Amino acid sequence: MSETYGKDKKWLVRVGVASCGLAAGGRHVYEAFAARLSDSRLNAVLKPTGCMGMCYNEVLVEVVSPGGEHVFYKRVTPDYVPAIIEQHLIDGQPVAKWMIPQNEIDSFMAKQKRIVLQNCGVIDPESIDDYLESGGYQALEKVLRGIPPLEVIDQVTRSGLRGRGGAGFSTGTKWSLARKSAGFQKFVICNADEGDPGAFMDRSVLESDPHSVLEGMVIAGYAIGATEGFIYCRAEYPLAIKHLEIALAQARERGFLGENILGCGFDFDISIRQGAGAFVCGEETALMMSIEGRRGMPRVRPPFPAQSGLWGQPTNINNVETFANVPWIILHGAEAYSACGTEKSKGTKVFALAGKIARSGLAEVPMGITIKEIVFDVGGGTSTGLPFKAVQIGGPSGGVIPASLGDTPIDYDSVTRTGAIMGSGGLIVMDESTCMVDVAKFFLNFTQDESCGKCTFCRIGTMRMMEILERIANGEGREGDIEALEELASNVKQASLCGLGQTAPNPVLTTLKYYRSEYEAHIYEKKCPAKKCRALISYEIIPEKCPGCGLCAKNCPVGAASGEKKRPYTIDQEKCIRCGLCMSVCRLKAIAVR
């Protein structure tokens, strides 16, 4: 597409204004460019675009020269804009100091393969023309004009696509079940209730390339014989919803949605349902209850949604990323898709890289890539410089994979073998300063709070596990706590009603599996090896290093640090609340944690 502009001998400026860009001030940068570019008689086009994946570099501005050379500017502020225009667009000299070095781009992109994200950060998400230009809705047309539904399902099945929402059920099989079920009306639901802390794949796709999801849904509707679709999206994603609404209106106008789509006699329409942010509504049965207007509480399966779903009718539910894969599969063929990935996990997976990683953002990698490759090659290693310790994969339902298992290939089965789950694609990187008890507590606190309250084990069991973790972190752990945790965890896992409860103990179980000694240190030695748990650490001043500048005392909120000027200071442990402020202000690293 950039070539089009290149050929027209125009400059193209893309500004990232997805949530990540906006949060960094993308709107201001965009407006600064807009003001300048309309003023001047420059031969330049300005485009808002979605997330390019390098969220850590936002606001990210891409300048494409009429010659087709791409230059990326990182962390752009409105102040940079005049310089970029004058030096680069007018003088033809890219502003080197603000550019992202080519080797960084190369290493970030080298191991990626972009299928779902192919248009993200490239097209204007509010423009259906952009989407069409990049090959959008061709898959739909291909399907409607000549592929019978069963063959569509067959193609999806052969592609090996598995549900990207986490469980990894074969998408083709799911469609085929829904196709076979009898009902007077069938539904397609897109689960866009992405709720894992640290996960934002679906949001980015919806914000940056909404039509790809719609196209996937229409194809699914055609394949299973549904006439109505719902996108269940959390209300916390206003931009995604806005882009979806625009996309829906455009698609209807162009005849890709509604009655008699593309004149092929197929009717299908989609509406958006906004969720109020209950994590459990990402569970499919709870999600359907929520769409029906009831309190989202999971129910027992079977019957599966494919048999009895929304309002008792056969329903196919897939998540955003799954649907976004579909048009590509149809266009390029099942074989092209299954050529990528491992034996049982085909295609690519989008990961949201977060935590202590140098390059936080979105990356789409082929299945089978190892954890280390993602963390180091794509992600650039840890952001702190401390050694890489572990990743939490699969969100709060997933688990921790330690650095020692860094060569684990990312595919459904290998990840499951470690005790974690593939999940929807959250990948949180931890370095040596991370306390594993704290990690387990954090995730359990999240699931405990988000439990729907229906079944005993999830509602109370997770709370009791949390209390034990709190106790351990507070230095009140006692003999038998680990065993009690394990007993509770195994029962909560086995006896909970839905996926939320069944996976809630995973963070605890995996941290216990790989970092049992950390738990033991908390309980028996009353020590937090990562020096994270406040109750178990103390800040002390190393007299030899302390020049007595008084900066610590000045900053201490409770007056625990004191001393005479030019003599070593001391910290009163009784008063100290272990906020760590003194340590962060001390220029001479004279404060140590013990």
Next chain:
Amino acid sequence: MPRVSIILNGKRIETDAERTILEVAQQNGVDIPTLCHDPRLKPTAACRLCLVEVKGARGPMPACVTQVADNMVVTTNSEGLTKSRRMALELLLSDHYGDCIAPCQIACPAGIDIQGYIALIASGEYLEALKLIKEKNPLPLVVGRVCPRFCEKKCRRNVLDEPVAINCLKRFAADTNLNDGEIYTAEPKPSTGRRVAVVGGGPAGLAAAYYLALEGHEITILESSPKLGGMLRYGIPEYRLPKAILDKEIAAITRLCQEIRLGVSLGRDSTIESLKKEGFEAVFLALGAQASQKLGVEGENLPGVLSGIGFLRDVALGKALDIGQRVAVIGGGNTAMDAARTALRLKATEVTIVYRRSREEMPASDEEIEQAEEEGVRFQFLAAPVKANAADGRVNSLECIRMALGPPDSSGRRRPEPIAGSEFTMNVDTVIAAIGQTLDSSGLAQDNTFKLDRRGYIGVKETTMETTLDGVFAGGDCTSGPATVIEAIAAGRRAAISINQFINGEKVAPSQKPYVCTKGELAEIDPKDYEFKPRIPRGKVVPLHPEIRKTRFDEIEPGFTEEMARAETERCLACGCLDVFECQLRDYATEYSVNDKKYAGRRRHLPVKENEHPYIVNDPNKCILCGRCVRICNEVEGIGALGFSNRGFRTRVEPALGMPLGETACTSCSQCISTCPTGALTPRVHLPKPGPWQPETVPTVCPYCGIGCNLELNLVGDKIVCVTSPMDSPVNEGNLCKKGAFYPASLHNLKRLSTPLIKRENSLVEASWEEALALAGNGLRQIADRAGGDRLAVLASAMLTNEEHYLLQKLARAALGTNNLGCLAMPNVASLLSALGKNASTCSFDDIPASDLIMVYGCDLEEDYPIISLKVRKAVNRGSKLITLSPRQTGIDSLAKVSLKVNRRTGVNLLESMLSYIITYDLADRNFVDTRTANFSDFAEEMEKQSVAELASVPWAKPAKIVEAIHLLVRARRPVLIIDAAAITPAELDLLSNLMLATGNVGRESAGLILLRTPGNAQGLIDMGVTPDYLPGQVPISNRASRRRLSVAWSGTIPAEPGRDTVGIIQGIESGEIQGILVAGSDAAGELGNSIFEVPIFSVLIDTVAPKDPPYPDVVLPGATFAESQGTYTNCERRIQRLQAALTPPAGKENWQILAALAHYLGYPMSYPTVASIDDEIARLIPLYQGIRECNVGRAAQWLFSHNGQFDLKDGLARFRSFEAQQLSL
């Protein structure tokens, strides 16, 4: 239904497919625990208790939702499942804040249901209270006087002000019984002929004897003293426990025993061995601890140095004792107090208690110490005797030493240590050493196999009271050391249970202790919980003045008066859970032996919602979030007053936005209470105290509408405390509405009439039955004789039973010679008789849920017949279509496919046009109208005159909707039409029956017309012929053969002409044509108003309450309510169901007895010894009611509407009711 075969716990079982594992297990007697399941609800699998193992499944499966499949292998009881269930229960209980039973009951060594008996006393059920006490304590007269009151120390009221005076209340119950005459003892079981020897007649022995005797065993008590009672008699002074009272209480127990041997000692007169040889299968040793402990000081064997217990015993035996003026009593226990105070009463002038610790450490009860002080006993604290000195061969002084308190010893009390050189001397005449007692084991020496424990007491297994010898049990002080009366009683009862097991050859084992959830000790209680409880001062009795009492042995404390007792009961906080006897959570917790502390952590603590609803108390602290209440309110009732709020651990069940339940759409149907597995939702009992009750249930039939729901009246004494319904009820399947659930208990609020009344000069005065009956009978007879039967009239309430209706019309026709029979509640009876041959519903309630179309005409089901509306809702959920036609918006309109608003006029119009449409477009069921009806062609011709265009003229209804309704009806295969007889005109009813006939939907399986009636036994009233124109069995009075047959059977002439109906009767009264009237009913005056007595004719009223204001009838006979009546009701689906009398009528006579007695005075003697004899006559004379005799409790008979496709009309064919005949009677 297809069948499958599964393996359940290793056993192959054939069963229907499409059933859940839980259902199949229950049918096969396999118990799977569940807390969230109710057969009335869709399963939800929330509680996770019903998880079972299914071979091949990924993990455990919830049995309540998992359907069986062929060759499924299911295990319901593995070790893993037990662990998982236990954990689920432990988790639930870790967040369950409440007291299963009140702390007072937990504290009581005998475990008496204190809260229960206080509640009974509060309701005036004194005897019931005593019965409850005697389940655990056979000596309440004694214990009520001498108990140290462990209960009161734990009373939650301590947080607020002072504990409830529990023991005084116990004494009150026992004293009341004593004053009423013979002391109550429970009824013993039939004699077993097995013999048990009880050695020792103290409290432990007496308790064991009592409970063993109740089991039917033959008890022999052996006592070494001259009289029974042990320490009660020989240790407790007269002024605390009068011997006369003790004697009576003991006599009540010995009455149940076979033999009492007094003055016989173990060891001297018999041995355990000899007793066994004598034929005693078990021996209970209750020897007490009667040997005094020695002081261990020089001179203690001097004359004048006595033991406390020996001294008291001598006094009790009436021995003359010379104790002199100055008495020193050594010790700080109750025996020391007793001895000191007894010494005072024996005229000692200077009595000093010498105690080695300080007052705080004294083991005697505070009350005792205070009273001793008041009486002038002196105290020498921190002193101990070291030597008794003698003069003239008798003690004359006591050397003591001062003590100081050192560090605490093993008992937790500070150890006294002598202060060197602090000796001092007291001049005394007598020294009484009351420092403790121990077992005198000499009697056991003969049985050389017998071993004592380290402390010198008989060693027993504490839970069963077994000694090391087979068949020998022991309890009381001889095993525990000196303790309290109540502890001895508890031991005696425990031993009795064990001995009974032993004798019956069962394993001797303690009964499983039920799980008890508790809010914790007093210190853990948040005083805020009681902030709003009123402060009420503790009731205090005034003891005799110290100056008076110290001179005599009279009992010093009076008991509570009734007034004081009732006031004291108000102070009880009713801590224990009201659901304790039914709580499923508690049952499972017991079954799975849970440890509720295992997962102790954050726990909810929310305010109890006591006043947010007129009928429901909600304690959210006990909710386990099973969601049954939410679901029943939503799924069954369609109300949705309750829902879930919050998430995670803070999830709660509450109305939307936390609104008070009473302000929601709640209809007070009680369904949430009935389904709640714990005490989170309980009925708000309108009694002084809420219970808990362990009620007796009496099955009966609800009288408040014609549906005839099956009720269980829950009785405590003579009070209905709540109402439940059996799940297997064919009529209402355990569902109730507000009326059935809550009205019966409110019967107690009625100011009931308990004697007959007669009118004297414009006021009513009490009269005897004979007087009133004679006046009534003669009055009516004279009118009949003088002016003829047609000058008399009878009005009945439709709340009477079939038997009473039958007697009433028989009395009217045969005795009074009148057919003037009316009904209070149904002045205008629309009838299906001439169209269909019988005036009743043509199909059953069961046909509603199975129908494919329901048409509801002119009634608000949710409002007036809630249970029917549940059935409609169920039917709609199953796919049945609903048409509603009513004047107003009704609750079920939202479920309806077509909902039309019609009033009476437009209704007739609408129905006509529907019929017209059906005939015009030839939509009638040709086959049916040709073979089953007589006059279709005439009718069709008549209808054709009506223009279809009239459809459009019906106001407020779109023609398209009407046409849609018609087509729904014509197409339906199992349509049911529901009509409220009270709200329909004869014209409408005729049209509706025509409509159903034309569409062929009457008189065949699973379709038809349901005619609902408001009064409880309206159908019975019609069937029994309480009508001016029909005889019993709905036979026209014009039927000469029937008339003759009944005349013969009744030995009386039945007037041939139809009489006046209700309206006619009232007109007759006003015009003076009616000169005498008999009105019979329950709250009859309430139904019709007493205006009918305005015209001064001779009037007799049978009613449950007296008319409040004039005009008065001449005679009022006190009748019975449904809860006091035997007999049968017939519901609106012709189901004859039996009522059981739960209570006795206040005036002693049921209504049928009154009618029979009245007949006697009318000169028409009726001889019915029982209700069954009336039923026999009904069954003989009324063919429809042949089944009445088989209608026993829990079984009902439905009379058939039509036989073999024949309507009960002369040619067996139904009639279309002529349109012109009933043309707009409006």
